[in-house]
Amino acid sequence: MKKLHLLLLTVAHFCVDSYATMLAPVLPLVIERLGLSLAGAGILGTIISLCNISQPLLGMWADHMRRRWLVVGGIGLAAVCTPMMGIAPSYWILITVLCMGGFGVAAFHPQSFSLAGELSGSRRSFGLALFVFGGTLGLGVTPLWVPFFAERIGLEWLPVVGIPGILFLFLVLRFVPLDNPHAATAEAPERARGFNGAARPLALITAVVILRSITALGFSFFLTVLLTHERGLSLVEAGVPLAAYNIAGVVGALVFGYLGDRVSPRPLVCCSLVLSVPALLAFLAIEGPLSYLPLALGGGLLLASNSILVALAQELVPQRSGFASSLPLGFSWGLAGSTLGAVGWFADTYGVTETLNWLALLPLVAATAALFLPARPERATEHSATES
Template sequence: MAITIKQPIQYSKIGVLSLAHMLNDLYSNFLPQMLPFLILINPSFTATQAAILVSSFTITSSIIQPLIGYYLDRQGKRWFVYIGTLWMAIMLSLTGVVHGNYLLLVTLAALAGLGTAAFHPQASTMVNILSGSYKAVLLSTFIAFGNFGFALGPLLLVPLFQTYGLQATLVTVIPGMLVSLLLLFFAPRINLSSDNSSDLASVVASVKFAAKELSAIVSVIAVRSLAYTGLLTMLPLYFQARNLSNIAASHLVTIMLATGAIGGITGGFISDMFGRKRLIVGSLVLATPLFFAFLLTHGLLSTVFLALAGAALLSSFSVTVVAAQEVIPNNKAMAAGLTLGFANGIGGLAVVLIGRVADFWGLYAAVSVLFTLPLIAGLLALFMKDRPAARAQRVA
């Protein structure tokens, strides 16, 4: 039997978690903003090294999330949200100090990833429980705040690094400390654990029963994540190669991510009305031609296409999380770990291959490969089960 907690929708608590998610994902977009400055300091810094650096954070922040999710389904540890945020803030704030030591830089990036791995399953499951019958819309809002945080990353960090150098990373620990205190006092005090989720055998049976559909969802997310993480890594380098200033490049990345956040909220509404599968397939298939239209046009029109492509790419972000939680409803935190974590980690690991493509065939080739990936993800989504729309179920 799934977790059922009858209570009014707690918008204030969801708001606190969403604000924390915004900061958490701002930190998650920290390392890609450092890359152009690392290259200026060390011209021999390669695209492959850049990909490894970003992937080290993505992998540790993602691969272990299903294990953390399983543990949270059994125990429910509220402190994961504020300790995880503070840990990540401290680790990333030290990266600019050690930028001359690549091995230490990668180590700090990997350690920082553990903080977001602790935050996401706990926070997203709290939102799920507090959202009543509006799970897709409110979880979309929660995730959209995270995407807005991603969008703010280039806008805030690039001017900071350009003005004060990479040593300025030290001051970025302050927002993390403040938000951790906010979570300490105002994060919801609810029990996430379920008696039915505590038995490992029942978890294995639940996952095995839903293995085919979960595999389709995880595959879609992994390919979409490769496109997303790859673009965050390669677009700043691509814009730099095209002689755009770091500020202008950061504005373009911000536009893509901001419209992606808006697309995520819109996608939640559409999926509630017309079904998860239709939204996922349609938006991802549409993203590829929009990205290539951006590549082949210039000026304002090019920027418009990039904005639309970002919205299409990220409109399914929260929907895939809800879809997985509906497939294994007794293990919502583990489902969040699989989708927000493991699948994204697999995509993050593959970014190293995109770095190799950039080193051998150029950044244009690497970006072109990334623009093709949403179409592949959309085709994989065809293997998902076509469930009734959530709003139709409520009416029935």
């Protein structure tokens, strides 16, 4: 494991995912400022998520690059464009800057996950869990500082927060090895053979992540609306449980990523999804600070399988690791996010609490699909290598 290189890439992931999740914590301010309905606000989340659907195409393009330029370009677009939402004067300009930032996030992830897997060496699941830790930590702490920044300093100063991302863009470019050895050495026929037989298990992994992510995104996107509109919290106060929800995902991904190198992925994924349901329902049934405990537990269990499923996808098609990474990442999250407009419509019609109650049941369907996940293909490879 190349620790220093992985650390730099992980911090860059922290920056990119901080920009990716910057809208949700200040969504009530954006709704008030532009006079949006919850359905209109949900469409913003859908548009951002739809940008991520481009990740498989970007991943296929990335797998043919001798150097991982999309990592650098993705950081730049996310750092420059997404914070511009603080000075966007209209709904359509807001959509434009969010789209550009969203494409930056989409461009960054396939190659960065592929690179993180290579930098992790033989401890791929744990190394990817550390890399996911950086991104999910960004998701977790952003709801703590962005509302404070917007209320105390001003939403119009938000473009300033792009500076750290630009700084790490240059650090990654200078110190992290961005060469793609597979693109440099693999012949086209070998690449084509590397995908044979993996289509069905990759489709199943993608389906599990989509079903899980509809619930994860629905909770993270509308949580501040629930807490401010229906439970009377201030924007800064509502950032605390959202941060707890996201940070719990960091812990869950690390713990399960560590276990993923030692245990079959199927029981880990199934158990985490099933156990997330009662925790999320308990949060919706309880009010006050006590409810934050089941919310954090539910969020941690819901997001725990992130690195496991990405590692499994990469191991199924190692010669197309950029494409494979994109399926349980941006593509799945993008398709899941395309439902946010519909979720917003249901929230307008039936209330946020009732809508989230139904969303909390969806991980049961994902867990059922996860029962058919394949075994890790490298087990047989490692065994034969040991014997020889």
